[in-house]
Amino acid sequence: NGYWINRKNWFLGGFLTKGGAYPDPVIRLFKKGKGKLPEVSVHEQVEIDGRVGNLKNDLLHMADPNFSRYLQRANRYTSLTAKKFKAKKVGKGIVQIITYMLIKPIITFIDIYFRHAGFKDGFRGFVWALFSSAHHFWAYSKYLTDKD
Known part of the structure; x- marks a missing residue:
């Protein structure tokens, strides 16, 4: 009903590969009606009703260009x-x-x-x-x- 994707975080001109910053698993794909976002301000994680799979490719997270x-x-x-x-x-x-x-x-x-x-x-x-x-x-x- 949903998929974990390893997020690869961009920081200071390159991707972090260590320091607990990679892999940075997040759920970003899920079936309509099967996912629910908790009411938190930061680092929310979708709650899935049912099974969750894993995608093999990374999600490139370019949150901070500088x-x-x-x-x-x-x-x-x-x-x-x-x-x-x-x-x-x-x-x-x-x-x-x-x-x-x-x-x-x-x-x-x-x-x-x-x-x-x-x-x-x-x-x-x-x-x-x-x-x-x-x-x-x-x-x-x-x-x-x-x-x-």
């Missing part, structure tokens, strides 16, 4: 994450500050760059790991400084 566009999207995503923190009433104490601004970024960088071999993507992989790990720091900073 770094400025990537930063704009990252800014939007971190704002959405900050809103989620607010809705969940995430704490603002020292434990949460250390967790979101130090521990989570370090763990994310190590996971992407070393565990998932992001280093094999060279400079592109380093920047991907660095900015992916900065997401927690950036989003929590927005949450802490929100005046609403």
Whole structure:
């Protein structure tokens, strides 16, 4: 009733092949009436009623033709994450500050760059790991400084 397609992500002038960025499976083809989108703002995944197959060719994902566009999207995503923190009433104490601004970024960088071999993507992989790990720091900073 639907198909997984491995998404190949374009970043800084080339495709990422490591760092957990490939394969990046998504469901993009499904029979009418068999798929349902959940109500989430970012990284939504179609829920399929029934069996799901796999397509062998990649979907070329050219979301960010340049770094400025990537930063704009990252800014939007971190704002959405900050809103989620607010809705969940995430704490603002020292434990949460250390967790979101130090521990989570370090763990994310190590996971992407070393565990998932992001280093094999060279400079592109380093920047991907660095900015992916900065997401927690950036989003929590927005949450802490929100005046609403």
